[in-house]
Amino acid sequence: MAVRRILQRLVVFLLVLGGLWALWEGYKWLWESTGWTKPFRVNEYTLPHLHEIVLQLREPTSTGDDLWLYLLHATLFTARAAVAGFLIGALVGFALGVALAQFDVLRRGIMPYVVASQTIPILALAPIIVRGLGSVSIGGSPPPDWVRVAVIAAYLTFFPVTVNTLRGLRSADPWALELMHSYAARGWTILWKLRIPSALPYIFTALKIAATASVVGAIIGEAPASIAQGLGGAIVSFNQYYVLEPSNLWATNLFAALLGISFFLVVLLVEKLVVRRAPERLV
């Protein structure tokens, strides 16, 4: 039974993959053979064959390593910043959500600034923060590059966690709250025994958003500050040489996507282990 389900999923996965491949190649073939130029001209540069992108992974880069190895290093560098940023963002976001839920005054006073923080374009803010942190001295030297990038990732991840924590903490069943009241439970006991468990499905929804956002945040944090070791650096340099070898940039995108997906799956796995709910009540 379990084997059948796994097989079924595998077949669906392969079918979707095949469908996407057919869509890509079909689009390319149709546009090239008819000479359509809308919405953009399709050729070897704008849309390389998928197999060429994959084959490109085995070609050496200017660093001497094969592309796949180079991208693997870059992915790990970015992953470190993304994971650190995710953890900082999740913790700060959760703590802020709890504080805002517990104290009405705080919510009214601080929430507008929390929202404002996310309306400033991260592209404008990232270089300022990353460069600014470069001039901060911790123990005689500035924080390492990946730490500065992690701050950007954290900046992008705390917001969904705060908003959903706030919403989740206030989602507790009113009868369950009456029950706690009947036990003469204190605010912090209610928080720990009822509100936080009630909020977990909401928090994990936010963590899934945050997982992918932290990868984007790390990449964006690297690019404008000329930090070259990560995926952001790879994107900047491959973008400059795009006309010479478009497959490099596409392959980089592929690695970035894989990083985001694996991060998402880790959060999903933790959710399955932590959140106990009736199947139909999972958010």
Add this chain to the structure above:
Amino acid sequence: MSESSVVSLHDVSKVFGKGVTALEGIELEVERGDFVSLIGPSGCGKSTLLRIVGDIVSPSTGDVAVNGKPARRARLDRDYGIVFQAPVLYDWRTVAKNIALPLEMLGWDRARRKARVRDMVELVELSGFESHHPWQLSGGMQQRVSIARALSFSPALLLMDEPFGALDEMTRERLNMELLRIWAETGSTVIFVTHSISEAVFLSTRVAVMSARPGRIAAVVPIDLPQPRTFETREAPRYFELVTEVREVLHASGADEIEEPLPLEDVVE
């Protein structure tokens, strides 16, 4: 107030924010070991009255004493257990852990909790389901867990707000029998809110019939059916006489006229 009163209500009224009078001039004494049902039309404030006894809602005027103390003091002393219409179990806790919830609040150690949970599971006949999660149980079983949780810390008073209202007739009758057995075994005092005349008569030692808004206690009907009640009780002529008597008081107090829905019972301060 009599010596053995568990609950004593004197001139209790409740006016909600917009000037809606939910309860007026409520007088009620509940003696130790009593099983008192509150029955009345929708919106007559019977659930509000129950919440006033539990100090979940505060009365606008009047005195509320539970175990001879102000209602607030009684709540802080955990003098009562409460059961709602829904089981209100925590999804993330097993049956055993749900029952242990109030014991955790009371600071019982693990061994003592475990022993008590075992007793309670036996009392509500759910042995073997301790490590199930609520969604793996039927509605009737969930409500039994809820009753076990309410009784786990042996409160003198059990407040029940239409606990079987959402269950089918068969399950409801079976749980009625179980509740009476538990009531006899634990010697607790029960205040029981219900819509069902037959349920109220079958379970209670006294039925307090409430009138439509503003809610007043129109009459208290003593139920002199012999104890213990059995399945035959529902077929006894005296049972039908009492059902008729309660129904007549209900109708005389205007139960038929109220149809406008006002979600008063939902108003919690």
